[in-house]
Amino acid sequence: MSRVGKMPVAVPQGVDVAITAEKITVKGSNGTLVRAANPLVTVQNNAGVLTFTPANDSAAADAMSGTMRALVANMVGGVSKGFEKKLSLVGVGFRAQAAGQKLNLQIGFSHPVVKDMPEGIKVTTPTQTEIVITGADRQVVGQLAAEVRAFRPPEPYKGKGIRYVGERVVLKETKKK
Known part of the structure; x- marks a missing residue:
């Protein structure tokens, strides 16, 4: 068994x-x-x-x-108790703002990215570069955090993008002449 x-x-x-x-x-x-x-x-x-x-x-x-x-x-x-996932934005001018059940992201595109949150999920932004997603369903919280991170995953040369708090991004060395 x-x-x-x-x-x-x-x-x-x-x-x-x-x-x-x-x-x-x-x-x-x-x-x-x-x-x-x-x-x-x-x-x-x-x-x-x-x-x-x-x-x-x-x-x-x-x-x-x-x-x-x-x-x-x-x-x-x-x-x-509930579950929570924390994300951080790394990059010049990257900002997040929670407005009700919507998450507005300015992450280096020419347009803002807006993500709607489903019922039972709460999103907060303690600072402009932090996102906290909380809810009762572990799978939904994790999936939403992965979808938000997928808008701009950390790139391997400067590390700019959206990452989980505590995630280590291994940076590559730039091309040498």
Whole structure:
């Protein structure tokens, strides 16, 4: 059996988990997340502790039990604490401004780039060169951060562009004569 799938998920105070044959619903202070249940995995809620067991002895059911456990653990963590990704802009004149559910970027193009944020995602700009994306769904937060970074990824010669906070960009040496 999967090592990850064997570990139970503790449900913190203030988080409600509803398990049906078709879906798993997790409600908390940061919102509600719903995921389709997999028929290869049986999920049980025993007094605030979720356990995941494969429905049969196949390798697919074993692997899916670990996957479902990780996904549900991320849902529980998202509705209780939330997830955040931080981005920084490196470059002369690069600016970001959050306006409601829109993110306006001036990143060296002749036009400003505007990115709309989906429901449940909050974007803030503490300074003009920092972007903080927060939300309950880990996958959506990470995907949005990757999409914003893809507008202007760091280039390898000067390092200009949008990068994750803490990301190391290895700079290349310029061409020699």
